[in-house]
Amino acid sequence: ALASPAIAQSNPKVTWRLTSSFPKGLDTIYGGAEVFAKHISEATDGNFEIQVFAANEIVPGLQAADAVSAGTVEACHTVAYYYWGKDPTWALASAVPFALNARGMNAWHYHGGGIDLINEFFAGQNLVVYPGGNTGVQMGGWFRKEIKTVADLQGLKFRIGGFAGAIVAKLGVIPQQIAGGEIYQALEKGTIDAAEWVGPYDDEKLGFQKVAPYYYYPGFWEGGPTVHLMFNKAKFDELPKNYQALVRTAAQATDANMLQKYDHLNPTAIKKLVANGAKLQPYSPEILAACFEAAESTYAEMEEKNENFKKIWGSIKAFRKDYFLWLQVAEYANDTFMMQLQRGGKLG
Amino acid sequence: ALASPAIAQSNPKVTWRLTSSFPKGLDTIYGGAEVFAKHISEATDGNFEIQVFAANEIVPGLQAADAVSAGTVEACHTVAYYYWGKDPTWALASAVPFALNARGMNAWHYHGGGIDLINEFFAGQNLVVYPGGNTGVQMGGWFRKEIKTVADLQGLKFRIGGFAGAIVAKLGVIPQQIAGGEIYQALEKGTIDAAEWVGPYDDEKLGFQKVAPYYYYPGFWEGGPTVHLMFNKAKFDELPKNYQALVRTAAQATDANMLQKYDHLNPTAIKKLVANGAKLQPYSPEILAACFEAAESTYAEMEEKNENFKKIWGSIKAFRKDYFLWLQVAEYANDTFMMQLQRGGKLG
Numbered sequence: 203a204l205a206s207p208a209i210a211q212s213n214p215k216v217t218w219r220l221t222s223s224f225p226k227g228l229d230t231i232y233g234g235a236e237v238f239a240k241h242i243s244e245a246t247d248g249n250f251e252i253q254v255f256a257a258n259e260i261v262p263g264l265q266a267a268d269a270v271s272a273g274t275v276e277a278c279h280t281v282a283y284y285y286w287g288k289d290p291t292w293a294l295a296s297a298v299p300f301a302l303n304a305r306g307m308n309a310w311h312y313h314g315g316g317i318d319l320i321n322e323f324f325a326g327q328n329l330v331v332y333p334g335g336n337t338g339v340q341m342g343g344w345f346r347k348e349i350k351t352v353a354d355l356q357g358l359k360f361r362i363g364g365f366a367g368a369i370v371a372k373l374g375v376i377p378q379q380i381a382g383g384e385i386y387q388a389l390e391k392g393t394i395d396a397a398e399w400v401g402p403y404d405d406e407k408l409g410f411q412k413v414a415p416y417y418y419y420p421g422f423w424e425g426g427p428t429v430h431l432m433f434n435k436a437k438f439d440e441l442p443k444n445y446q447a448l449v450r451t452a453a454q455a456t457d458a459n460m461l462q463k464y465d466h467l468n469p470t471a472i473k474k475l476v477a478n479g480a481k482l483q484p485y486s487p488e489i490l491a492a493c494f495e496a497a498e499s500t501y502a503e504m505e506e507k508n509e510n511f512k513k514i515w516g517s518i519k520a521f522r523k524d525y526f527l528w529l530q531v532a533e534y535a536n537d538t539f540m541m542q543l544q545r546g547g548k549l550g
Numbered sequence: 551a552l553a554s555p556a557i558a559q560s561n562p563k564v565t566w567r568l569t570s571s572f573p574k575g576l577d578t579i580y581g582g583a584e585v586f587a588k589h590i591s592e593a594t595d596g597n598f599e600i601q602v603f604a605a606n607e608i609v610p611g612l613q614a615a616d617a618v619s620a621g622t623v624e625a626c627h628t629v630a631y632y633y634w635g636k637d638p639t640w641a642l643a644s645a646v647p648f649a650l651n652a653r654g655m656n657a658w659h660y661h662g663g664g665i666d667l668i669n670e671f672f673a674g675q676n677l678v679v680y681p682g683g684n685t686g687v688q689m690g691g692w693f694r695k696e697i698k699t700v701a702d703l704q705g706l707k708f709r710i711g712g713f714a715g716a717i718v719a720k721l722g723v724i725p726q727q728i729a730g731g732e733i734y735q736a737l738e739k740g741t742i743d744a745a746e747w748v749g750p751y752d753d754e755k756l757g758f759q760k761v762a763p764y765y766y767y768p769g770f771w772e773g774g775p776t777v778h779l780m781f782n783k784a785k786f787d788e789l790p791k792n793y794q795a796l797v798r799t800a801a802q803a804t805d806a807n808m809l810q811k812y813d814h815l816n817p818t819a820i821k822k823l824v825a826n827g828a829k830l831q832p833y834s835p836e837i838l839a840a841c842f843e844a845a846e847s848t849y850a851e852m853e854e855k856n857e858n859f860k861k862i863w864g865s866i867k868a869f870r871k872d873y874f875l876w877l878q879v880a881e882y883a884n885d886t887f888m889m890q891l892q893r894g895g896k897l898g
Contacts, residue, residue, distance in 0.1 A: 213561065244795035245593060303885060305653070305686075305813050312807060313814035338653075339880045401880065420884035447592030448796075455799045458656070458806035465657035469872035472879060482879060490887050494896070519898050524817035526892040529885060531820060531830060532687045532749065536768035537651060537877060539838050544874040548842070550867050 213249040214442060221270075223263035223280035225382070226256045228404055230467065231429060234335040234460045235279035238431060241452035250445055252277060267432055271328045276437045279334055282320075282430050286365040291510040293365040294518060295320040295331065297427035299497040301518055304336045304426030304461055306525045311428065312454070314521050319514050330438040332453035335429030335460035338468070340421035341405065342485055343398030344414035346389065352492045361385055361397035366423030372496040382408075389413040402471035403464060411480040418483050422490060429460065561597040562790060569618075571611035571628035573730070574604045576752055578815065579777060582683040582808045583627035586779060589800035598793055600625060615780055619676050624785045627682055630668075630778050634713040639858040641713040642866060643668040643679065645775035647845040649866055652684045652774030652809055654873045659776065660802070662869050667862050678786040680801035683777030683808035686816070688769030689753065690833055691746030692762035694737065700840045709733055709745035714771030720844040730756075737761040750819035751812060759828040766831050770841060777808065 220239065224232040239252035255275075257263030266278035267285050283293035294301075295316075302310060310316040311333050324331050343362065349355060356374035360367075367377030378394050388394045390413040397414065398421060399405050411417065431453050438446065476482065485493075505512040543549050568587065572580040587600040603623075605611030614626035615633055631641035642649075643664075650658060658664040659681050672679050691710065697703060704722035708715075715725030726742050736742045738761040745762065746769060747753050759765065779801050786794065824830065833841075853860040891897050 241795070241799045245792055245799055247790075247792040300888065300891070303881065303888075305809065308806070308810045309813035312810040339884045341880055402876070420880040420887075422884055422887065425884050425888070442595075444593055444595040447589070448799075451589045451593055451803045452799055454803035454806055458802055459660060461653070462656045462660040465653050465873070466661035466869075469869075469876035472876050473872065484883050487887075494891065498896075521814075521817075522888075523892060523897040524821065525813070526885075526888045526897060528750070528817035528820050530889045530892070532689055532768040533651065534885065534889065535832050536687045536770060536773050537874075537882065539768075539770065539835075540648065540651075540773070540870075540874045541878045541882065543648070543842065544871060544878070548846075549871040549874060 213246040213444075216250045216441070216445065218250075218252045218276035218437070219255060219260065220252050220277040220279060221255050221257075221260045221266045221275050223257055223266045223278065223284065225258075225263075227407070228400070230403065230460060230463050231335060231337065231400070232256060232279075233463075234429060234456055235431075237459055238279070238334060238452055238456040241455055242448060245448055245452070246445075250448070254279075267327075267329065270432050270434050273328075273434050273436065276434050278432050280430055280432060281427060282331070283363065283365050283427070289508070289510070290365065290504050291323055291508065291514060294511065294514045295324075295428065295430065297424045298501075298515075299366055299369055299423040300425070300494050302426055302522055302525060304338050306522070306529075307336065307426040307428055308333065308457070309525070310518060310521050315517060319517055323510050323514065324432075325435060328435045330433045330435050331430050332450060333428045333457040334431030334453050335457055336426055337400055337424070337429070337464050338461055339426060340401050340424040341398065342418035342421045343396050344389065344405070344410040345396040345416040345418060345483075346392065346414045347395070348416050348483065349396075349418075349489070350486050351488055355489070358396060359394040361388070361394050363398070363423070369423070369497050369500050370493060372500070373492055386410065386413060401464065401468055402475055403467040406471045406475050411475055411478055415479055415481050416483050417475065417480040418485055420485070422485070422493060428457075431456070561594040561792075564598045564789070564793065566598075566600045566624040566785070567603060567608065568600050568625040568627060569603050569605075569608045569614045569623050571605055571614045571626065571632065573606075573611075575755070576748070578751065578808060578811050579683060579685065579748070580604060580627075581811075582777060582804055583779075585807055586627070586682060586800055586804040589803055590796060593796055593800070594793075598796070602627075615675075615677065618780050618782050621676075621782050621784065624782050626780050628778055628780060629775060630679070631711065631713050631775070637856070637858070638713065638852050639671055639856065639862060642859065642862045643672075643776065643778065645772045646849075646863075647714055647717055647771040648773070648842050650774055650870055650873060651877075652686045654870070654877075655684065655774040655776055656681065656805070657873070658866060658869050663865060667865055671858050671862065672780075673783060676783045678781045678783050679778050680798060681776045681805040682779030682801050683805055684774055685748055685772070685777070685812050686809055687774060688749050688772040689746065690766035690769045691744050692737065692753070692758040693744040693764040693766060693831075694740065694762045695743070696764055696831065697744075697766075697837070698834050699836055703837070706744060707742040709736070709742050711746070711771070717771070717845050717848050718841060720848070721840055734758065734761065749812065749816055750823055751815040754819045754823050759823055759826055763827055763829050764831050765823065765828040766833055768833070770833070770838060776805075779804070 266280040282295040286293040361378040614628040630643040634641040
């Protein structure tokens with residue numbers, strides 16, 4: 203029951219700035235930060251306000267974590283693997299090829315010790331980090347021509363993210379770094395042969411199917427990439443305990459919400475893309491197997507040289523093995539039957 | 551930056567009681583209510599306290615929603631399908647056979663209009679409801695003997711939940727209602743032939759493999775059952791706006807957390823169960839297909855008679871079709887390859 207009188211427990215006025223690594227046009231991933239800020243503002247009656255800035259409004263998207271680490275802004279919404287060049291351990295917090303899918307990643311983060319392990323590492327960067335979104339497994343990219351064998355990868359100019367790029371480079375791919383807004387033209391002109399972006403909902407807005415119609419899947423380098431909310435550690439530690447708790451609660455809700463939104467938007471988008479000319483193609487078993495071997499040998503090299511990488515990858519690897527054992531029992535059998543019904547036109 | 555002085559915005563003292571439908575022994579599902587209460591207490595510095603009571607401490611587990619509807623307690627943590635006897639529309643909010651998996655159910659709830667649709671319905675029961683947990687697809691039950699054909703279902707005494715029980719009854723199953731604590735003995739004595747409970751983590755504690763070793767999958771009647779947090783509508787409406795917002799935020803975090811916890815616990819449990827004698831068996835395509843037809847004909851009958859059922863099932867059905875179309879592209883291809891690696895012993 204509501205008991206008056208109210209005890210004067212105050213929610214102090216706090217205003218933070220959060221820099222996103224994403225442009226507003228990526229409404230679902232960019233929107234995650236707005237969702238997070240709304241949770242916090244509403245629960246505190248507007249006393250804890252987080253102002254969200256798109257990439258480049260304060261700092262460029264790929265410098266978001268640096269700005270938080272330095273205390274230029276209190277928070278950011280970014281993907282940890284953007285910063286793998288500092289230390290490949292960053293990538294583990296988000297996604298590396300052939301790791302976990304979205305549910306697995308969240309199980310590891312929240313109950314497999316993941317959040318503690320990565321915060322132990324990030325404390326050294328003056329950061330406190332929590333999962334703050336997931337796209338689900340991404341698509342494998344748009345290709346001007348079909349690729350079937352590992353030989354077809356040789357010399358292929360592929361716009362693909364940093365860590366994954368370094369792995370496919372082992373198979374002859376020439377990774378390209380191109381900003382989102384320039385991909386279409388580069389594919390059209392043939393400056394590049396292929397490009398990966400996100401998944402159907404985000405890809406559909408850019409019209410890639412007109413210039414590179416072969417739409418490969420899955421994006422095995424992002425089985426369930428964690429988008430992060432990162433906070434300057436000193437600023438986070440200064441927050442009252444109830445605000446720290448609220449940040450964690452809101453982050454977990456925000457994290458779930460992004461995947462839920464993508465899961466709702468992608469089905470409609472994939473249908474539109476196919477109707478507009480996208481040709482869906484699975485990566486061949488040969489290519490997947492070769493990429494897996496390249497990834498595993500990369501991890502083995504990194505484990506030799508990097509204690510943090512070894513510790514965190516060891517934890518993910520141990521869970522991965524059992525997770526994919528269990529997944530093939532009830533979930534996979536159920537999904538498989540439902541897909542058979544869908545293909546058979548039985549789902550209405 | 552932290553700006554003092556603090557504005558005296560108060561978090562008023564509120565104490566609520568929440569009755570769970572679960573015993574404490576089901577630590578993960580029962581624990582969901584404690585997780586929820588902790589989020590709320592911590593974010594309000596202990597000013598909004600929700601006291602959690604296990605099933606039977608205030609009311610029996612299957613009367614939790616009634617107690618909330620009547621205002622005996624402010625809140626409960628339950629599964630909406632328990633109450634399908636009042637109106638089968640209740641079951642739609644949680645799970646019906648061959649509907650969505652956990653990710654799909656959440657996508658529908660949070661972005662496909664599900665939460666609004668079900669609250670429109672539940673307002674008539676003086677309830678406000680939010681998703682507050684998910685187990686993922688459950689297992690299909692423990693059987694004393696193998697079942698391979700629809701003929702094997704004839705006369706089978708199966709302990710299975712209400713709504714699903716009514717559907718398999720169409721195929722000759724004789725559904726049994728037995729409390730959790732009595733299942734083992736009933737299976738041992740042969741009073742019943744089979745029983746479904748939850749999934750590996752919860753099932754493992756009860757030792758069913760010793761008396762009914764055939765462990766079938768998937769539990770197609772619970773592809774991704776939503777556990778609910780339900781609130782007395784009048785009490786919820788009395789809350790200050792910031793507390794209402796916090797309840798929603800904490801519910802979404804709690805909902806995600808339960809699945810994350812099961813996803814972490816089930817892999818270890820399934821290995822233990824198999825090591826201790828459980829014989830994993832997929833339901834045969836013949837049985838799945840017959841159960842699907844029985845379910846679809848049941849839904850068609852209910853749609854004829856029940857406007858609320860028709861409206862909500864129509865919404866789920868429309869999403870289900872496209873959801874399982876998209877799911878078979880990137881997610882399924884990625885999971886399939888990872889499972890092949892697991893079976894090939896390549897995941898370490």
